Amino acid sequence: MAQRALITGITGQDGSYLAELLLDQGYEVIGLMRRSSTVNIERISAIQDRLTLVSGDLMDEVSLINVLAEYRPREVYNLAAQSFVQASWRQPVLTGEATALGVTRLLDAIRTVDPEIRFYQASSSEMFGRVRTVPQNEETAFYPRSPYGVAKVYGHWITVNYRESYGLHASSGILFNHESPRRGLEFVTRKVTHAVARIKAGLAHEVRLGNLDAKRDWGYAADYVRAMWLMANRDTPEDYVVASGETHSVRELCEVAFATVGLRYEDYVVVDPAFLRPAEVDELVGDATKARRELGWKCETNFYDLIDMMVAADTHALAS
Numbered sequence: 089m090a091q092r093a094l095i096t097g098i099t100g101q102d103g104s105y106l107a108e109l110l111l112d113q114g115y116e117v118i119g120l121m122r123r124s125s126t127v128n129i130e131r132i133s134a135i136q137d138r139l140t141l142v143s144g145d146l147m148d149e150v151s152l153i154n155v156l157a158e159y160r161p162r163e164v165y166n167l168a169a170q171s172f173v174q175a176s177w178r179q180p181v182l183t184g185e186a187t188a189l190g191v192t193r194l195l196d197a198i199r200t201v202d203p204e205i206r207f208y209q210a211s212s213s214e215m216f217g218r219v220r221t222v223p224q225n226e227e228t229a230f231y232p233r234s235p236y237g238v239a240k241v242y243g244h245w246i247t248v249n250y251r252e253s254y255g256l257h258a259s260s261g262i263l264f265n266h267e268s269p270r271r272g273l274e275f276v277t278r279k280v281t282h283a284v285a286r287i288k289a290g291l292a293h294e295v296r297l298g299n300l301d302a303k304r305d306w307g308y309a310a311d312y313v314r315a316m317w318l319m320a321n322r323d324t325p326e327d328y329v330v331a332s333g334e335t336h337s338v339r340e341l342c343e344v345a346f347a348t349v350g351l352r353y354e355d356y357v358v359v360d361p362a363f364l365r366p367a368e369v370d371e372l373v374g375d376a377t378k379a380r381r382e383l384g385w386k387c388e389t390n391f392y393d394l395i396d397m398m399v400a401a402d403t404h405a406l407a408s
Contacts, residue, residue, distance in 0.1 A: 093161050094119075095110075095118070098117075099128060103119070120168070121144070146190030147193075156205070164205055183236055187236060210263065211327070212237065217233035260327040261327075267309060279295065284351070289406050289407075298365065300337065301337055304373075305372055319383065328378055341395065344395045349399065
């Protein structure tokens with residue numbers, strides 16, 4: 089019998105890549121989707137006929153219990169969240185309900201239905217916020233600088249708590265920024281690469297951004313979902329930083345993306361105070377030594393190849 093896994097947030101960037109990976113490994117994949125009149129399944133359209141999509145909501149523990157009891161997955165990957173940092177200031181309570189308390193509801197549903205289920209929680213480098221050490225590893229103290237970061241800290245620690253209190257196989261991956269052509273347009277990498285394609289095609293003349301000097305550790309999402317699977321299939325549950333170990337500024341992101349099509353970013357990028365965060369996170373860069381040592385994981389795709397891939401995909405999408 090094929091192993092069965094449940095993914096929350098299956099229609100998102102990470103959910104779609106993880107679903108593809110698990111299908112390739114011979115899994116039966118169940119995708120949890122919140123009932124909505126505007127569901128976007130574009131990212132999973134190529135594999136939709138190989139998935140079982142079911143209705144459930146992190147706001148409703150009863151729905152989670154029912155899904156777990158009916159489908160009996162061996163592994164549960166919690167990737168669902170209100171994950172756009174900028175929006176978390178406008179919707180802090182909703183962010184807390186979904187990104188923090190939603191984790192508790194899912195963990196408690198697992199404890200109730202089948203404590204043998206292996207659980208993966210998508211933690212975030214945004215938990216580090218105002219960093220205490222550079223680079224950041226599993227021992228670095230958290231100092232979140234957004235409602236999203238605060239909610240992710242809660243989700244992370246409640247996962248640790250359920251692991252230690254109830255003996256659940258519950259792991260958290262502290263993932264640093266991971267991007268792809270499937271990234272939403274609201275995220276800065278995709279905002280830039282999409283703008284480059286539109287400007288090159290004569291459909292736009294500028295892109296408006298916030299802090300160009302903010303530095304991030306960017307990797308390729310398809311690489312990072314492998315780490316999730318490796319955590320869930322390890323004998324003992326642990327928490328791991330998943331990162332490239334390199335840092336690049338938003339300014340460098342712009343420079344590389346525009347250069348891909350032979351343009352100078354200075355001619356098109358406008359700094360707009362509307363896109364500055366109330367509390368900025370200046371520099372995030374991860375130390376994935378533990379993941380390399382214990383999981384055998386490494387980041388396969390470098391920053392420059394990633395940005396080139398994203399610009400090419402956006403350019404091709406406009407032309408087709």
